[in-house]
Amino acid sequence: xxxxxxxxxxxxxxxxxxxxxxxxxxxxxxxxxxxxxxxxxxxxxxxxxxxxxxxxxxxxxxxxxxxxxxxxxxxxxxxxxxxxxxxxxxxxxxxxxxxxxxxxxxxxxxxxxxxxxxxxxxxxxxxxxxxxxx
Numbered sequence: 001x002x003x004x005x006x007x008x009x010x011x012x013x014x015x016x017x018x019x020x021x022x023x024x025x026x027x028x029x030x031x032x033x034x035x036x037x038x039x040x041x042x043x044x045x046x047x048x049x050x051x052x053x054x055x056x057x058x059x060x061x062x063x064x065x066x067x068x069x070x071x072x073x074x075x076x077x078x079x080x081x082x083x084x085x086x087x088x089x090x091x092x093x094x095x096x097x098x099x100x101x102x103x104x105x106x107x108x109x110x111x112x113x114x115x116x117x118x119x120x121x122x123x124x125x126x127x128x129x130x131x132x133x134x
Contacts, residue, residue, distance in 0.1 A: 003086070014082075020116045021086050028131070029078040083112035083128040085120055092125075099130040 112128035
């Protein structure tokens with residue numbers, strides 16, 4: 001089943017990927033103005049991506065975003081991505097690796113799942129939090 005956490009009064013459902021749970025796109029603030037107040041978003045150049053059938057949509061999104069480094073444009077980028085060990089509980093008291101101060105497009109070598117999996121393999125499990133904004 002999908003991992004779920006309940007911070008404050010909200011409920012956030014994540015995705016289980018092997019030894020980690022990912023909670024992606026959790027809003028933490030509202031933009032201070034309308035991103036399209038001065039006109040529509042500019043069109044982006046299309047990319048030719050391979051067609052893969054038989055895989056869940058989440059897997060395709062993950063592959064597209066990691067292998068091809070494609071980031072879907074959003075006018076609501078004020079979000080958090082949280083990655084935890086799959087067996088973490090609120091009582092685990094794990095350290096937090098905080099990342100951010102970046103724009104949407106980030107280097108996939110620093111993907112939260114990779115960092116948390118490495119921390120687990122070293123025997124020092126940790127949580128990963130990344131702040132997304134533009």
